[in-house]
């Protein structure tokens with residue numbers, strides 16, 4: 144079985160303990176963070192295991208790339224301190240069991256766009272921007288064969304990811320695509336961050352959707368009509384696993400002529416959409432989640448955002464309606480880019 | 490020409506009668522496991538007077554009359570077990586009066602629930618009726634004839650408890666009214682006149698309901714569905730008691746099913762929450778999740794599974810076709826809420842024995858005064874073995890209901906006989922007297938609720 148490659152020596156030498164001191168959901172000074180980190184490393188109970196809302200951000204905060212969040216989740220499972228009530232964990236684990244037959248594996252000669260478990264979002268990846276990729280996982284009955292499984296980080300269950308991931312990788316690899324662009328940040332994070340951290344082989348090259356969109360739009364610059372909207376961006380948790388790709392958000396916005404509004408909860412300071420917090424076990428999670436969402440939306444409004452751009456379907460599902468109720472139009476990044484070249488979104 | 494056919498054409502017009510085999514074929518089946526039963530004629534009357542004339546003629550000719558609404562009960566209840574005339578009532582679908590201030594609607598019994606919902610949505614969006622989870626073609630009369638329940642069952646009970654008046658064509662042809670309408674008043678109340686409720690739950694074997702005054706209830710601006718999940722089925726009664734105590738939900742349905750896999754061996758409670766403002770909705774959620782159910786969440790045994798999901802009306806079960814062959818039938822029962830764990834466990838065992846993915850559901854009636862608990866069995870219509878398995882499972886489930894001290898709801902003939910075999914002899918005799926008195930020639934939906 145696969146084990147996390149975590150380098151405790153890095154933590155011993157670490158002066159900032161950014162992973163915990165920068166956490167937006169726990170207030171900690173450096174000495175406390177150091178002590179809690181020690182407990183985590185030694186596999187002892189730590190308040191972090193109870194209070195972590197699983198926002199993934201410490202993966203980005205650690206300046207040394209040492210996977211503190213993967214460590215937290217691993218310990219949560221080992222010590223049975225689970226962030227969610229057990230029925231939700233069972234439900235989540237069962238959710239991804241494929242039950243409608245095997246997928247048909249069509250060979251893909253060039254680049255593939257992997258929809259993961261979001262086959263129903265195929266209408267959002269149409270038009271000229273996606274002309275030169277072949278879609279993968281377009282049949283929602285078979286989509287769980289393409290599931291990156293990373294969602295189980297919210298469930299305190301790295302064991303499930305480690306058990307199932309190789310099969311998903313094999314399914315994707317079987318198409319034989321030269322490069323796989325991942326529609327969802329979570330898939331990209333799985334293959335570019337999680338798998339190497341756990342020593343899981345990935346035989347294909349992964350490309351982040353934003354990087355791909357940037358390249359495509361770059362080649363179509365003459366067709367771009369600046370959109371002139373003021374936009375906010377709802378950064379998904381899994382984008383913390385690939386912080387090197389996050390700058391593409393602003394690059395894309397510049398390219399299509401939208402203004403990324405100045406606000407408090409942006410980039411490294413982004414707030415979780417709340418989708419997983421709502422059901423967590425901690426006392427008052429539901430209210431906390433609603434307050435968090437309100438804080439986030441108020442911040443977008445204050446900054447004058449007209450649109451809220453999403454890339455994660457779970458964020459869109461959780462926050463799309465409240466954002467719309469607040470008078471800000473929710474839109475997928477792919478659709479926004481299509482608008483810029485004069486195409487209509489679905 | 491055939492005498493009955495020609496009498497029917499005189500009453501309803503040639504376009505609305507048929508004795509052609511291809512048309513009789515479609516009336517010979519329902520969606521469940523029952524073998525086909527062919528009528529000799531089908532007629533579609535437009536008025537209570539036409540119904541009355543048909544029934545009088547049928548008495549003379551000693552031919553059976555079987556009322557048919559949407560034909561959605563699945564249990565063969567509207568199949569002509571002794572042939573005769575199927576009376577397709579769907580043309581009797583007028584909405585006669587909508588009284589917004591007294592909150593009722595007078596409607597012909599052949600009107601569908603879908604039509605009434607659409608009508609209210611358009612003309613009185615602040616009012617609603619209790620819509621069953623059946624396909625929208627289910628009729629008002631057919632649902633009352635089997636004591637149906639809808640999405641207001643938690644606050645207001647059975648649909649047949651929501652009546653303000655009734656018009657019925659008796660098996661001998663007289664048109665009779667019950668409630669305030671019987672004394673020439675408006676159709677605003679069924680009580681306090683002497684109780685003559687001899688038509689509800691009889692599957693049309695004591696008369697044909699032609700008009701109904703149905704109570705309407707406030708329809709709030711926002712309607713959303715939240716979901717609470719537990720793994721331990723023994724918690725369900727307590728959770729439902731807690732939820733009915735707090736009284737903030739409009740509909741409460743607990744369910745579990747083997748497929749899709751996420752729901753397997755878990756129990757989801759769908760909680761419909763409505764309100765005229767977001768603040769009202771949040772107030773209700775706070776009472777439910779932050780106060781009443783918080784201990785389950787804290788203990789890690791219960792969880793908020795979803796919030797603010799769009800709540801469709803009607804909420805039709807999507808579990809019907811797991812065997813991929815277009816067939817499904819269920820046993821419904823009225824049970825004490827405390828029986829949920831046993832109903833679930835034993836039902837899952839029956840399903841496993843018959844190789845059918847289990848699907849069970851319990852809808853709360855009243856303040857947990859009872860629940861409609863159902864066990865659904867999907868089958869492949871093209872595969873006789875699969876149909877037989879479903880049939881056997883249904884019969885075993887009827888037995889189970891009796892064993893667990895429940896009452897079979899809308900029983901097929903097998904279940905009716907089971908119930909009558911357990912019935913208090915005096916009650917049984919009373920049923921027989923009522924039936925013989927109202928239907929001396931035994932022409933009304935024969936085979937149903939037939940006391941030997």
Ligand SMILES: Cc1cc2nc3c(=O)[nH]c(=O)nc-3n(C[C@H](O)[C@H](O)[C@H](O)COP(=O)(O)OP(=O)(O)OC[C@H]3O[C@@H](n4cnc5c(N)ncnc54)[C@H](O)[C@@H]3O)c2cc1C
Nearest residue numbers: 558559560561562621622627628630631632637638693698
């Ligand atoms: C997927 C699904 C979900 C369902 N969910 C629910 C639910 O949530 N709640 C619920 O209550 N039911 C439910 N049902 C069962 C059933 O479909 C409904 O109760 C429906 O309202 C029955 O009406 P119908 O017009 O289809 O009746 P039919 O099947 O046409 O008739 C039912 C019985 O009443 C008799 N009858 C019909 N019309 C009259 C009349 N005017 N006067 C006298 N007798 C008459 C018939 O002879 C028959 O015996 C469901 C069914 C399905 C398929």
Ligand code: SF4
Nearest residue numbers: 154157161162205211
């Ligand atoms: S995980 Fe990173 S930030 Fe945290 S203590 Fe270790 S090295 Fe420092």
Ligand code: SF4
Nearest residue numbers: 166195196198199201
């Ligand atoms: S995942 Fe988020 S909440 Fe948890 S410790 Fe890391 S930064 Fe804090």
